[in-house]
Amino acid sequence: MSEKSPEVGATKKNHGWFRRNIPKLIIIIAAIIALSLIAKLPERQRSTEPEEAAPVNVSVMTVVSEPEFADTFILPAVVEPNRIVTVSAEVQGRIERIPLTEGSKVRAGNLLVRLNADLIKPQVAITEAQVERDQIEFERMKDLVEMDATSQSDFDDANTQLAVSKAQLKEIRASLERTDINAPINGVLNDVLVEEGEYVQPGTPVAEIVDIDTVKIVVDVPERDISFFTVGAEAEVFFRYRGDEKSLTGTITFISELADQQTRCTSVEITLQNKQGLMRSGQIVRVQLTRRKIKDAILIPLLAVIPMENSNAVYVVNSKQAQRREVKLGIYSGDRVRVISGLEPGDKLIIAGHRFVAPGQKVNIVEENK
Secondary structure (H helix, E strand, C coil): CCCCCCHHHHHHHHHHHHHHHHHHHHHHHHCCCHHHHHHCCCCCCCCCCCCCCCCCEEEEEEEEEEEEEEEEEEEEEEEEEEEEEEEEECCEEEEEECCCCCCEEECCCCCCEEEEECCCCCHHHHHHHHHHHHHHHHHHHHHHHHHHCCCCHHHHHHHHHHHHHHHHHHHHHHHCHHHHHHHHCCCCEEECCCCCCEEECCCEEEEEEEEEEEEEEEEEECCCHHHHHHCCCCCEEEEEEEEEEEEEEEEECCCCCCCCCCCCCCEEEEECCCCCCCCCCCCEEEEEEEEEEEEEHHHHHHHHEEECCCEEEEEEEECEEEEEEEEEEEECCCCEEEEEEECCCCCCEEEEEEHCCCCCEEEEEEEEEE
């Protein structure tokens, strides 16, 4: 029996190894070829630059300065009558007549209450007779003195008695006149405090008259603002009359020297005419007061301002790009605010879309307000 040669066994062994590893060799060769091809391709740029942000649509307004801006503010106020007068009796007597009713308009001198004068009229007649008698005695004493028929002291006594009688007559007549209690001012008879037949003494209140042809508007001004105002300055008063908004211009006539200890507000009175009776006592109204007038003031919409951590900022358009500006703000006026610094007339201020832009970002102006 013949033996296999070593060369033949080795050959068979190698052929078996190749058959088992052919798939792996193919994969390795394919990978090498692929890597070679990739190496020959142009090198791609590994770091790409960030894409530029698209322009943001914004609305702008051209900043302008107002030649004169009135720094005003509005406060609630209360209407008060110009005067409230309580009329009292000056003599005693029984009330005989009350010709007017409550709510009637009265003029100075109109009869309010009439007292019975039956007890005073006889006193007038008696005193008039006494004056006539004393006048005769005075004339007689005067003639006797001129004839040296009596002493000078007798003449002086007669003169004194005549003066006393005349004074008494004047007093009695004044009492008679005061049985008619008349209105001392123009106004409205707000209240009648007595009834016919009632007996009154001197000082008894009989009627109340309210003067509303002129009214006072009382407003409490905060301590920080009171220094802006002086007597004689004008103020606008807004109120409602039968559902309609109306306004009248009044004049500051009084500024209290004492501030309220709790509110630190100072009472200010504004006087205005109310002859048409548009306002009533106790009515709540609004007063527009002007602190000062500012020259060349720049005012912008409050919504255009972006609050920062320690400041305020706005965005303006500079060569189609957004530019942030820090601004210093002043007084507020409705939905506008005054800019003290940071903006100049002619700047194009972004008023819509400004919260979507960043410094240097391109913008697209879709609306421009002059």
